[in-house]
Amino acid sequence: MYTKILVPLDASSTAQIAAEHAVVLARDHHAAVRFLTVIDFNSFIGAFPNMIEVMSDDARQILDGWMEKASQCGLVASTAIGETNLDNASVADVIAADANAWGADLIVFGSDGHESVARRILGSVADGVARLSAIRVLTVPLSHTATAS
Secondary structure, eight states: OOSEEEEEOOSSHHHHHHHHHHHHHHHHHTOEEEEEEEEOGGGGTTOOTTHHHHHHHHHHHHHHHHHHHHHHTTOOEEEEEEEOOSSSOSHHHHHHHHHHHHTOSEEEEEEOOOOOHHHHHHOOHHHHHHHHOSSEEEEEETTOOOOOO
């Protein structure tokens, strides 16, 4: 039985499918759900100054939408925006640290099911989190459908 489900989000369709699935799991298990978006400052070296503000605004919109959906389902929900930094240099580091700090017992990711050469060599973010944390990681394929209503 799960009590705290963490859902790392971005704007991808795979993340949205994972969030749907996580909301259904949280409802079925009477679990709290936390939606997390990570801003990777390492990828913004030399970027336009307002790009980080735009990314933060976009992240907040994604999180607010899922917070509303979770509230409509009667769930205890929260949101967070994480950032890469010297201590947590990768997105996987930030997700694993947040999951551990919050006390999550499940982390739900989406997966498109495609394996690129880079992913085979470097691994996905979900793979990185699974290596960094003892918390169970669930990957939901893009073809999966769940109804959170």
